[in-house]
Amino acid sequence: MAGRTGRATVFFDIDGTLGWNDPACPEALPEWERGLSPGPSPAVARAIRSLVARGNLAFLCTGRSPHDVHPALRELPFSGMVALSGAYVTLGGEVLRDRPMPGPLVRAADRALARAGFGMVLECVGGKAEVRGGALGPAAAGGALGLDEALAQAGGNEVYKLVLPTAAADLLLADPALGPELAASALELGNSEVGLAGNTKREGVAAVLGRLGERVGETFAFGDSENDLPLFSSVDVRVAMGNATPAVKKRADVVCGSVTDDGVATALARLALA
Incomplete structure (x- = not known):
């Protein structure tokens, strides 16, 4: 060429x-x-x-x-x-x-994941932080952060993407209130990323x-x-x-x-x- x-x-x-x-x-x-x-x-x-x-x-x-x-x-x-x-x-x-993902959407996703016993990683422009032990979940959490503490650690209140176990991503996408607003892609090691549909x-x-x-x-x-x-x-x-x-x-x-x-x-x- x-x-x-x-x-x-x-x-x-x-x-x-x-x-x-x-x-x-x-x-x-x-x-x-x-x-x-x-x-x-x-x-x-x-x-x-x-x-x-x-x-x-x-x-x-x-x-x-x-x-x-x-x-x-x-x-x-x-x-x-x-x-x-x-x-x-x-x-x-x-x-x-x-x-970014709207704040109410992030909080609704967090509530759904907490009920099911999943953690997640918040990804922001200024950094990232683990909620309830991140993608490994509460079993690895120790003194894991809740959503508000994780947001502060990540350097802002705007979340652009979640990283979480693929089973947790499937849970969010199957939720009739949350799924239509979200999109997911598979990552390595059994994890997926979830963000706003259209991103x-x-x-x-x-x-x-x-x-x-x-x-x-x-x-x-x-x-x-x-x-x-x-x-x-x-x-x-x-x-x-x-x-x-x-x-x-x-x-x-x-x-x-x-x-x-x-x-x-x-x-x-x-x-x-x-």
């Missing part, structure tokens, strides 16, 4: 795409890195810098909060971020989309593309998991990691190397983008 001309706008998932940490072994990381996103390898970092140096635009596109993005990613020349699965979107210093990577990318207008050029997306399928539906060229799920690979135009083999770097070179 050598010889590609014109600007490209490229969206990158983080976990399993730009980097990977084993969620089952947090103790393998230094304490300061636990809870943060993975950082990029040196080869991937060089490729991102080369991509932007050639006049292209790069964006992070993640389910994570901005607060949890690794410093090594923050140092790279990304133009902005689609964060919290599309609920919070930035371009430069401008916030393009800010759509997906698709809506977040649409906010970016709408603001860029004619500056967009050809659009690309890199991803590995099923919460990247809305992202794939928003771009011209879809790149699945070698470690991607079968559903993601099926939707891809290109399947590259795995995250552990610097697949992003080799694919950007193959696509004549870096």
Whole structure:
């Protein structure tokens, strides 16, 4: 594909795409890195810098909060971020989309989960906190926080996403009063994320593309998991990691190397983008 001309706008998932940490072994990381996103390898970092140096635009596109993005990613020349699965979107210093879960909805979900004996993790722009032991639930809670204390710890009163056991997510979505307002995506280790219906990577990318207008050029997306399928539906060229799920690979135009083999770097070179 050598010889590609014109600007490209490229969206990158983080976990399993730009980097990977084993969620089952947090103790393998230094304490300061636990809870943060993975950082990029040196080869991937060089490729991102080369991509932007050639006049292209790069964006992070993640389910994570901005607060949890690794410093090594923050140092790279990304133009902005689609964060919290599309609920919070930035371009430069401008916030393009800010759509938290309404407070009454969060409280109603908390009551339903408490009755069923589930905990949850609150994800906010400024941080996150565990309610009743988080995704592990009350059995792991010890002196676990209630909702109000967790909100204070998370750095604000606006919640954008919940992380909880998949059984708890299914409970919320089956509730006739709550389910129509919510959407869920499966994560690793038997957990799911739950957010406001209409908050997906698709809506977040649409906010970016709408603001860029004619500056967009050809659009690309890199991803590995099923919460990247809305992202794939928003771009011209879809790149699945070698470690991607079968559903993601099926939707891809290109399947590259795995995250552990610097697949992003080799694919950007193959696509004549870096």
